[in-house]
Amino acid sequence: MNRVLGVFAVVAIIYLGLMSSDPQARSPENHQNLERRIGEWGILTLGVGFVILTGGIDLSIGSVVCLSAVSFGLILENNGPPWLAFMAVLSMGSIIGLIHGFLITRLNLQPFIVTLCGLFIYRGFAQLLTQINFGTIGAALTTGWPENARLLRDSSRNIGLAHPENLAWLTTLQKGNFPLGEWIGIVWLDIPNPLILFIVLAIAAYIALECGAFGRRIHALGYNEQAARYAGIDTASHKIACYVICSTLAALGGILFLVKVPSAAPASAGNWYELYAITGAVLGGFSLRGGEGSILGLALGTAILPLLRSLVIFAGIPSDLEFMVIGVALLLGTVADELLRRGSMSGVRRAG
Amino acid sequence: MADLPSNKRFLLEARGVSKAFLGARALADVRFGIYSGEVVALIGENGAGKSTLMKILAGVHQPDSGSLWLDGNSIILNGPEDAIRHGIVLIHQELNLAENLTIAENLVLGREPTWGGILGLVDRAATRVIAINALNRVGLVIDPNTRVGDLALGQKQLVEIARALSLDARVLIMDEPTSSLSHQETERLTEVIGELRAKGVAIVYISHRLSEVSKVADRVISLRDGCNSGDLPREDITHDAMVRLMVGRDLTRLSRSSAKAGRVLLSVSGLRHQASPPGGISFEVRAGEVVGMAGLVGAGRTELAETLYGVRPMVAGKVTIRDNAFQPGSPAKAIKQGLLLVPEDRRHHGLILAESIRSNISLPNLKGISSAGWVSRQRENKMALHGIAELSIRTTGPEKAAGQLSGGNQQKVVLARWLAANPSVLMLDEPTRGVDVGAKSEIYDLIGKLVDQGLGVLMISSDLEEVLRLSDRVLVLHEHGLAGELSRDELSEEAVMRLATGTAPRRTTP
Numbered sequence: 001m002n003r004v005l006g007v008f009a010v011v012a013i014i015y016l017g018l019m020s021s022d023p024q025a026r027s028p029e030n031h032q033n034l035e036r037r038i039g040e041w042g043i044l045t046l047g048v049g050f051v052i053l054t055g056g057i058d059l060s061i062g063s064v065v066c067l068s069a070v071s072f073g074l075i076l077e078n079n080g081p082p083w084l085a086f087m088a089v090l091s092m093g094s095i096i097g098l099i100h101g102f103l104i105t106r107l108n109l110q111p112f113i114v115t116l117c118g119l120f121i122y123r124g125f126a127q128l129l130t131q132i133n134f135g136t137i138g139a140a141l142t143t144g145w146p147e148n149a150r151l152l153r154d155s156s157r158n159i160g161l162a163h164p165e166n167l168a169w170l171t172t173l174q175k176g177n178f179p180l181g182e183w184i185g186i187v188w189l190d191i192p193n194p195l196i197l198f199i200v201l202a203i204a205a206y207i208a209l210e211c212g213a214f215g216r217r218i219h220a221l222g223y224n225e226q227a228a229r230y231a232g233i234d235t236a237s238h239k240i241a242c243y244v245i246c247s248t249l250a251a252l253g254g255i256l257f258l259v260k261v262p263s264a265a266p267a268s269a270g271n272w273y274e275l276y277a278i279t280g281a282v283l284g285g286f287s288l289r290g291g292e293g294s295i296l297g298l299a300l301g302t303a304i305l306p307l308l309r310s311l312v313i314f315a316g317i318p319s320d321l322e323f324m325v326i327g328v329a330l331l332l333g334t335v336a337d338e339l340l341r342r343g344s345m346s347g348v349r350r351a352g
Numbered sequence: 353m354a355d356l357p358s359n360k361r362f363l364l365e366a367r368g369v370s371k372a373f374l375g376a377r378a379l380a381d382v383r384f385g386i387y388s389g390e391v392v393a394l395i396g397e398n399g400a401g402k403s404t405l406m407k408i409l410a411g412v413h414q415p416d417s418g419s420l421w422l423d424g425n426s427i428i429l430n431g432p433e434d435a436i437r438h439g440i441v442l443i444h445q446e447l448n449l450a451e452n453l454t455i456a457e458n459l460v461l462g463r464e465p466t467w468g469g470i471l472g473l474v475d476r477a478a479t480r481v482i483a484i485n486a487l488n489r490v491g492l493v494i495d496p497n498t499r500v501g502d503l504a505l506g507q508k509q510l511v512e513i514a515r516a517l518s519l520d521a522r523v524l525i526m527d528e529p530t531s532s533l534s535h536q537e538t539e540r541l542t543e544v545i546g547e548l549r550a551k552g553v554a555i556v557y558i559s560h561r562l563s564e565v566s567k568v569a570d571r572v573i574s575l576r577d578g579c580n581s582g583d584l585p586r587e588d589i590t591h592d593a594m595v596r597l598m599v600g601r602d603l604t605r606l607s608r609s610s611a612k613a614g615r616v617l618l619s620v621s622g623l624r625h626q627a628s629p630p631g632g633i634s635f636e637v638r639a640g641e642v643v644g645m646a647g648l649v650g651a652g653r654t655e656l657a658e659t660l661y662g663v664r665p666m667v668a669g670k671v672t673i674r675d676n677a678f679q680p681g682s683p684a685k686a687i688k689q690g691l692l693l694v695p696e697d698r699r700h701h702g703l704i705l706a707e708s709i710r711s712n713i714s715l716p717n718l719k720g721i722s723s724a725g726w727v728s729r730q731r732e733n734k735m736a737l738h739g740i741a742e743l744s745i746r747t748t749g750p751e752k753a754a755g756q757l758s759g760g761n762q763q764k765v766v767l768a769r770w771l772a773a774n775p776s777v778l779m780l781d782e783p784t785r786g787v788d789v790g791a792k793s794e795i796y797d798l799i800g801k802l803v804d805q806g807l808g809v810l811m812i813s814s815d816l817e818e819v820l821r822l823s824d825r826v827l828v829l830h831e832h833g834l835a836g837e838l839s840r841d842e843l844s845e846e847a848v849m850r851l852a853t854g855t856a857p858r859r860t861t862p
Contacts, residue, residue, distance in 0.1 A: 212722070213718035213719065213722045213727050216711060216714075217715075220715055224700065226700055227700065228704070229663070229683060230661075231683070232716045233684070233716070234682065234684055291704075
């Protein structure tokens with residue numbers, strides 16, 4: 001709990017700094033932008049939080065976001081029904097997580113390697129998908145191979161959001177607001193739906209991790225996998241479940257990405273997202289050794305990067321320095337955490 | 353040592369050495385001496401203080417009191433490097449070779465011959481010469497550029513000895529050198545020891561295998577409970593004499609209320625894991641009895657329990673629990689059948705140290721106290737408080753982290769967890785290791801109570817006193833096989849040790 005308070009203090013300090021930097025920063029628009037971004041990234045952070053709890057890591061999140069955005073766009077472009085596209089992309093995310101989990105638990109591969117390979121493979125696959133002439137395939141299936149037709153284009157292309165008029169519910173989910181402010185008469189309290197979605201998912205995760213048997217087992221195996229195994233926990237399937245949750249949420253993030261932008265460049269969509277997600281979880285108090293971390297901390301940790309980015313913009317810091325500011329902030333946070341931890345060592349040490 | 357020439361001076365001697373760890377006495381006023389060109393075997397039960405003495409001789413530990421003498425001069429060893437400088441080299445049971453480097457690189461590690469002045473380039477030719485010379489001394493004919501990782505265990509052992517010799521070792525301390533060697537490799541090692549002795553090297557030989565000891569040793573020094581318990585000159589070294597020195601005391605047996613064994617709860621036949629000898633192990637555990645499992649460290653007791661529990665793969669065998677066929681595969685499966693394990697390594701396998709007593713007790717029992725995946729805090733607290741009361745776990749409350757408890761109370765938490773899990777057969781692996789005396793007798797009482805309630809208990813223990821005190825029958829393991837079974841009438845420390853050291857047909861002459 002002390003830790004969560006610490007993260008809260010950091011968030012509060014950055015927020016106050018941001019508010020005092022520029023009148024623009026205090027505007028309802030900026031608040032809503034921040035909230036939307038926190039919601040979008042929070043969904044990814046939540047997913048990687050499950051994986052980090054098991055002592056693992058997922059470096060493929062950004063590429064899964066990209067592949068999902070591209071796949072979703074391609075299905076719509078080829079007149080697939082939106083709900084089918086939505087379910088198909090989420091299922092694809094689950095299958096990716098399942099593959100990660102199997103490689104890690106059954107073949108005993110390191111999570112870092114497995115998901116690093118995923119990082120390359122899914123982005124490459126997304127680029128390949130955008131080069132395929134689906135029209136040619138369709139024609140070939142019905143009327144035979146068309147004259148001069150080619151299966152692949154020369155280069156990959158950006159995928160736009162086709163037929164957005166069929167996507168009212170998704171557009172609302174991405175761009176709409178929860179009219180809390182309207183109800184109580186303070187307009188700027190309208191909350192962007194992505195943040196609402198994140199809060200709902202975070203509450204579900206909180207219940208699963210803090211109240212449910214599932215979470216107990218995840219914490220136990222993340223902290224000491226051998227002891228968990230000796231206590232009769234099926235550690236492999238619990239770990240697989242976490243990778244499935246992570247990749248499925250990344251796929252959801254990909255869909256929201258395309259609806260927002262609304263165009264995905266396969267070479268760059270979702271770049272760096274895995275690192276933002278991991279940073280959020282770590283700033284929120286998740287230990288990369290596993291077994292430690294709370295959802296409340298994660299939610300606060302997720303807010304730090306968007307706030308910092310906004311601060312960089314409004315405080316007049318050249319945006320070229322954005323990465324450096326983020327890196328220094330992360331380093332300071334980690335050092336402070338380690339020093340505080342040493343100060344309050346309570347005699348409980350992690351066994352080997 | 354009256355029979356030894358008194359004018360001869362010990363090469364290495366320890367006088368009145370005492371050592372305690374965290375208040376627990378490991379050695380008290382122990383003396384030890386070895387002449388050059390002599391092989392002295394250091395024997396004793398597990399925990400008798402052999403390894404502590406050995407580490408003091410090698411400079412790893414410093415004695416609390418007492419002194420070390422080399423060639424009649426008092427020496428102080430502040431670390432292993434000090435000892436090596438004096439020519440005292442310890443060869444660990446787990447060999448300390450860099451498996452990724454070649455034999456030659458290992459032999460000169462840390463003192464590589466170099467050329468090129470400040471550049472410090474390794475002189476490969478000189479390295480090779482040093483390596484070939486060193487290997488010749490142990491009679492190992494092999495290309496020094498072979499990677500150590502590619503060698504057989506016996507060869508690695510010889511490389512380790514070669515390295516010790518190239519450090520100009522005058523005293524070689526070998527800790528269980530044959531524990532993982534094949535028969536031929538052991539023979540070869542025995543020859544090498546003979547050659548080294550002829551060259552005047554003093555060899556301290558620590559082994560559980562008494563048959564080997566009687567082959568190689570010129571003199572035996574026995575330790576018991578951290579004290580000298582007697583020496584044997586060459587002509588008196590017999591298996592029985594050594595067992596008598598190691599075990600010593602005549603224990604009056606403290607028996608529990610005589611239990612009546614009931615139906616067979618666990619039946620094991622031909623059980624084998626990867627290290628098992630052909631044939632495997634067969635035994636039964638009945639309701640209402642404590643079956644002790646004795647054996648030396650490395651005899652395969654823990655491996656046996658872990659195989660039944662499903663932590664390590666079973667290669668062959670048939671297991672039934674309460675007459676139902678059971679295929680070990682995972683702890684979850686074993687737990688479902690009421691076959692539970694209290695592991696030897698509490699800190700790594702037994703508990704989640706950072707978590708509360710409450711969650712440690714409930715961890716394997718979550719299903720019973722949750723509905724639709726939601727854990728009922730109320731029922732969980734009840735379970736934890738019940739465990740704390742029943743086992744009288746001394747704590748300020750159920751929320752205290754398990755890592756903050758004493759060893760005895762930690763063990764009680766593991767036991768409380770399994771009592772809540774509806775046990776049928778309880779496997780206890782070293783149940784009182786690191787447990788203080790008070791908690792120990794509480795655990796003994798608990799075991800008695802459980803057995804009276806109709807549980808079967810399989811108790812692995814290296815504490816012979818404990819085995820004798822609690823067991824209705826004792827299975828003795830030796831090198832992963834069943835060396836024998838002792839009924840309550842046949843039970844004595846000597847009988848157990850004889851089976852455990854693997855010399856059941858008694859030797860009469862050395």
